[in-house]
Amino acid sequence: MVFEVLTIFPAIIEAYLSESIMRRAVERGALRVDVYNIRDFTTDRHRQVDDYPYGGGAGMVLKPEPVFNAIEHIERDGLERRRVLLTPGGRVFSQSIAEEYARQERRILLIAGRYEGIDERIRTVTDEELSIGDYVLTGGELPALVIIDAVTRLLPGVLGDSRSAEEESFTTGLLDHPHYTRPVEFRGMRVPEVLLGGNHRLIRRWRRREALRRTLRQRPDLLDKADLSEEDQELLEEIKEEEE
């Protein structure tokens, strides 16, 4: 997967990609990220990327010329790519969008806006606008990284164990079950007995029950959309009685 990021702060993007799983994904060739500094595509003496808003008001607006220049430069290769603008007004990013990108896209151009806004004409060269949630950040760099991270971990060979990405929250429609590691007792809190025995059927059932319990407590809205078996429904009824 190739991501291209247009930003005025390339170092923010590069810092995150130089550590941990993203770094390994790059080294393994599963991920490539080409970062472009919007300032390099200005044509004026002061390399100005922003300007005052027409009509007045506070804050600066990202200029259209350097963004258009950068896109035209990148697209000289003639390759297909999805152009995505990061903005709090976009469609809200989710695990299912991450899955769709990981499955269907080869090349995604992410445009990170900054300042109070971007010149409206930039919108005419994008395919899609994405938000990472209903809050306002100072720029699109963190959203770009969120999207790169969420998509990359779904690519083949990026996570050590291919089940890790599939079994967890949101992919199964439920929150994750609790996890424990050593020691068996920590400050008076014990690891549930069932996990210490080797009965895998019982362990699976316990995990499912606890995933259902956690989802019911913390995100009951997810239960409406989750794919629940008859056994799940029974477990859920038991949990509801216990919780009362």
Ligand code: ADE
């Ligand atoms: N830019 C500023 N806030 C944002 C958000 N929540 N999502 C995407 N881009 C943004």
